[in-house]
Amino acid sequence: MKIGKVEIQTIDIVTFLGMIITLFTSILNLFQNKKSMYINNITKYRVTWLDELKNHISKLKELSNVTNLYIISRDIRDKMNFRCELERSIALIKMHLNFSKKLDRKVMNNIEEIKSIINNYLLLNYYKDELDNVDDNNILEKFYIILEIINEKCFLKELIKLGGKKQNIDELDILQLKHEIKEIYDTNTIKNIKSNSNEILQRYENELEFIQEELDEVIQIYLKIEWIKCKKETRMWPFTIYNEDKEIKKLYRSYRNQDKLN
Numbered sequence: 001m002k003i004g005k006v007e008i009q010t011i012d013i014v015t016f017l018g019m020i021i022t023l024f025t026s027i028l029n030l031f032q033n034k035k036s037m038y039i040n041n042i043t044k045y046r047v048t049w050l051d052e053l054k055n056h057i058s059k060l061k062e063l064s065n066v067t068n069l070y071i072i073s074r075d076i077r078d079k080m081n082f083r084c085e086l087e088r089s090i091a092l093i094k095m096h097l098n099f100s101k102k103l104d105r106k107v108m109n110n111i112e113e114i115k116s117i118i119n120n121y122l123l124l125n126y127y128k129d130e131l132d133n134v135d136d137n138n139i140l141e142k143f144y145i146i147l148e149i150i151n152e153k154c155f156l157k158e159l160i161k162l163g164g165k166k167q168n169i170d171e172l173d174i175l176q177l178k179h180e181i182k183e184i185y186d187t188n189t190i191k192n193i194k195s196n197s198n199e200i201l202q203r204y205e206n207e208l209e210f211i212q213e214e215l216d217e218v219i220q221i222y223l224k225i226e227w228i229k230c231k232k233e234t235r236m237w238p239f240t241i242y243n244e245d246k247e248i249k250k251l252y253r254s255y256r257n258q259d260k261l262n
Contacts, residue, residue: 046230050223053096057219060089064114064212066205073125083122090115103222103248110215114208116154121204123155128197131190140187147178156181162193162200221251 062068063086072082090111097104127146134142150156156177157169163184169177193200225248 046226049096050226053093054223056089056092056096057215060086060093060111060114061212061215063089064118064208066208069118069121069205069208073122079122083119086115086118103218103225106218107215107222110211110218113211114215117204117208117211119152120155120158121201121208123150123152124158124197124201124204128194131194136187136191139190140185143185143190144182147181153177160184163189217252217255221248221255224251 063082072079093111094108097107099105099108127143130146131139131142151174153174156174159181160169160177163181165180165184169180172180225244228247
C-alpha cells in the first residue's frame, strides 16, 4: 500500500511540475510574442521614417543646387516662395533628427550652413542689383535704405566680415549688427564690395558645393547606421548589442576609401 501511495505521489509531482513548466513556457512565449510585435512595429515605423527623411534631404538638395540657385538669384520675381520652401524643407529634416546624438547634430549643422550660404548668396545678389543703378554720390544713402529692410543675422554678420571687421560679433543682436555696419561702411567700402561681388558669389557657390559633399557623406553614413539598428532590433539578445561609435568610424573609413578608389 505504501508503494502505491508513493507511486501516486510521484505521478502527482511529475504532473504538477509539467503544469508549472507548461505555464512558464506559455508566459515566456506570450512575452516573447509581445516583444516581437513591439519590435516589428518599431522597425516598420523606423523604415517609414527613414524613407521620409530621404525625401526631405532630396528636396533640400534640389533647392540648394548651385545651378538652381543661380537661376533663382536672377529671377526678377519675389523669391519669398523659394525661401519659404527652403525653410520648410530644413524644418522637416530637423524634426526627423535627434539633437542629443552626434551624427544628427552634424546633419543639423550642415543644413544650417547650407541655409546661411543660400541666404547670403541671394541677399548679396539683391544688394548688387539694387546698387548697380545708383551713382557713386548716392550709393551710401541707398545702401543704408536697403540695410534697414534686411533682418537676416547671418547676412548682416557677413557684411561686417566683408567690411574688414574680424572681431567676435556672434553675441550682437540685429540692431547692434546694423550699427556696426554703419560704423565701418563708407562709399569706398561699398564700391569695393560691389566690384568684387562676382568673386564673393563664386566663393559662396564653392562653399555650398563643399558643404553639400559633406552632407552627402554624413547622410549616407547616418542612413546606414539606422539600417544597422533596424537589423539589430530584430535579433535576440545578445546579438542586439553593438558599439555605435565604432560602427560609425568604420563606415567613415569605408566611405573615404571608396572615394579614393574612384
